[in-house]
Amino acid sequence: MIGNYVGALKNWVELQASHESFFLLADLHAITVPQDPADLQRRSLEFVALFLACGVDAERSTIFLQSHVPAHTQLSWVLNCVVPMGELQRMTQFKDKAGRSATNLHVGLFDYPVLMAADILLYCADLVPVGDDQKQHMEFTRHVARKFNGLYGEVFKIPEVFTPRTGARLMGLQTPSVKMSKSDRNEDNYIALLDRPEVVRRKIKTAVTDSGSEIRCDAAKPGISNLITLYAAVSGESAESIQNRYAGKGYAEFKRNLAELITDFLSPIQARYASIAADPAMLAGVLHRGARNADERSEATLSRVYRAVGFIPGERDQRRRVGGRRSSSERQLDTALPAASRAFHERRSIMETKETKDVTAAEAAEADAAAECMTDCCTCCCCETEEECSMEE
Ligand code: AMP
Numbered sequence: 363m364i365g366n367y368v369g370a371l372k373n374w375v376e377l378q379a380s381h382e383s384f385f386l387l388a389d390l391h392a393i394t395v396p397q398d399p400a401d402l403q404r405r406s407l408e409f410v411a412l413f414l415a416c417g418v419d420a421e422r423s424t425i426f427l428q429s430h431v432p433a434h435t436q437l438s439w440v441l442n443c444v445v446p447m448g449e450l451q452r453m454t455q456f457k458d459k460a461g462r463s464a465t466n467l468h469v470g471l472f473d474y475p476v477l478m479a480a481d482i483l484l485y486c487a488d489l490v491p492v493g494d495d496q497k498q499h500m501e502f503t504r505h506v507a508r509k510f511n512g513l514y515g516e517v518f519k520i521p522e523v524f525t526p527r528t529g530a531r532l533m534g535l536q537t538p539s540v541k542m543s544k545s546d547r548n549e550d551n552y553i554a555l556l557d558r559p560e561v562v563r564r565k566i567k568t569a570v571t572d573s574g575s576e577i578r579c580d581a582a583k584p585g586i587s588n589l590i591t592l593y594a595a596v597s598g599e600s601a602e603s604i605q606n607r608y609a610g611k612g613y614a615e616f617k618r619n620l621a622e623l624i625t626d627f628l629s630p631i632q633a634r635y636a637s638i639a640a641d642p643a644m645l646a647g648v649l650h651r652g653a654r655n656a657d658e659r660s661e662a663t664l665s666r667v668y669r670a671v672g673f674i675p676g677e678r679d680q681r682r683r684v685g686g687r688r689s690s691s692e693r694q695l696d697t698a699l700p701a702a703s704r705a706f707h708e709r710r711s712i713m714e715t716k717e718t719k720d721v722t723a724a725e726a727a728e729a730d731a732a733a734e735c736m737t738d739c740c741t742c743c744c745c746e747t748e749e750e751c752s753m754e755e
Contacts, residue, residue, distance in 0.1 A: 363552040364624070365542035367416060368529030368595035369493025375417035377491055377524070383423040384485045384656060385413060390428045390435065390477060394470040395459070395545070411645060412555055415635035424659075426652030428481065433660035437480035438473070440667055444510055445476055454498055479503040484660040486519040494530035495541060497523055513709055514670040517663075529595030535569040538584040556632060559625040566621040577608035577616050586613070593620050596627050 374385055389406050406427060413425060428434055450456065453475055460467055478499050482490055483506075490500055500523040507518035532542040534551035542552045550565050557565070572583040579587045579601055593616075594601045608616050638645065665679050 363542065363544040363554050364592070364596075365493070365529075365532040365552065366544065367555060368526060368532060368592075369495075370491055371413065371416045371418070372529075372595075373491035373524060373526055374413075374423075375419075377489065378419060378423045381489065384487075384659070385418055385423055385425050386428045386431075386481060386656070387413070387426070388428050388478075388481070391474060394468065394474050396466075407642075407645060408639070410649065411635055411638045412631075414638050414645075414648070415631045416555070420648040420652070424652045424655045425648055426656045427649055430649065430653035431656045431660055433484055433657070433664040434477065434480050437484055437660075437664055437667060438477040440671060441476050441479055441483075441506055441510070442473065444513065445506060449502065449505075450475060453502065455495065475499045475502050476506070479506045482521050483507055483518045484663045485656075486663065487521040488519070489524040490521050491524040494525055497525065509713070510667075512713055513706065514667075517666050517670050526595070528601070529591055532592060532595070533584065533588040535565055535588075538570060538588045553624060553628075555628060556635065557628065559629075562625050562628065563621045566617050566624065569617065571613050571617075575612050577611065577613070578605055586616075589617070589620060593623065596623055 374383065377383060387406055387409050389402065392402060392406075410425060410427070414420060418425060450472055456472055456474065459471060478496075479502065482500075482503050490496075490503075492500065500521070504520050507520050511518055534540045534542050534546065534548075535553070536548060536551045540551075544552060544554070546552055550568060553562055553565055566589075569589060570585040571589070572585045574583070576583075577586060577590065579590050581587070590601050590604055593599070593604055597604075661678075665675070668679065669675065
């Protein structure tokens with residue numbers, strides 16, 4: 363949907379000109395909420411075709427399905443063993459989703475940020491282009507990487523988050539207080555990239571606006587503010603210039619023009635999508651090449667992780683070390699391993715009393731709060747209150 367485009371995909375396309383890029387379709391993450399298998403398969407291919415239609419270039423960048431590259435789940439297991447439960451319990455996205463469905467909560471949903479950290483750290487990423495809603499998971503990823511490095515030596519690069527200046531968080535068209543989301547049950551809350559022009563026009567026409575008629579960004583006018591942001595993100599024009607241009611004009615004209623802007627923007631994407639979707643062999647080839655490349659790169663990092671934690675190298679490790687293509691920063695990291703036993707115990711004892719020194723003051727305060735929660739709280743993960751819970755502290 364259009365929020366994913368302006369929040370993330372647009373930056374993917376721009377960054378691939380200056381950066382070696384890895385883009386995955388997060389199908390392992392997708393099953394953290396129930397999925398119809400046939401639907402998951404259809405939508406996974408649809409999304410990859412949309413990546414290409416939006417301008418992600420398979421010749422330049424590596425595009426793959428997360429489930430095709432085993433290192434993601436392998437690394438997430440290792441990271442699970444350094445992440446305290448309390449840190450995951452504080453994740454806003456988990457609390458939101460858990461709040462909406464208190465029953466049938468799965469461990470996968472709880473563990474989602476750890477798999478995301480693995481997705482990122484495996485590729486020694488410099489930048490991670492995401493929307494605003496992923497900032498907390500990104501901070502978590504940086505924190506996990508530092509923590510692991512603090513324990514085992516400099517294995518991971520610390521990635522930076524990269525969010526757009528405009529449109530980092532588009533809100534729902536019908537409920538501007540809630541983030542626009544492709545899994546929203548009310549399809550009128552978002553514009554899908556494959557929406558036909560008449561559907562776009564209807565959705566924009568019926569989008570919630572606020573009392574008054576001024577086209578102005580204002581916290582008290584979340585509906586029209588969101589539409590101005592959408593206009594700015596799609597057109598590239600600043601919100602200020604849009605407000606000036608529409609001074610004295612009404613909502614109806616603004617909405618009509620916004621709908622046309624969006625349909626003009628979507629039309630070439632939809633045409634490219636149609637020709638890509640008509641060539642499943644090409645799409646399969648992209649995913650096959652992508653998985654091979656991602657596999658090679660991620661295995662090199664996983665191999666370093668395994669050696670750092672003390673796993674005995676197996677036959678696959680030997681092959682990886684001979685054949686794996688590694689960047690200079692990866693080769694540099696290699697030389698620091700493995701951690702000497704005494705140094706490791708010293709580091710772990712420092713960490714057990716407090717977080718690593720390179721964790722910022724704010725992160726340390728948050729981590730301390732989480733640690734406190736883990737010791738003071740008498741509830742287990744299934745019970746909301748202490749009264750309900752039979753777990754001993
Ligand atoms: P998801 O839809 O959760 O799979 O997110 C895919 C990417 O789109 C992530 O980088 C999100 O941060 C971004 N994204 C999702 N929803 C929005 C939104 N409403 N506004 C801006 N970016 C978004």
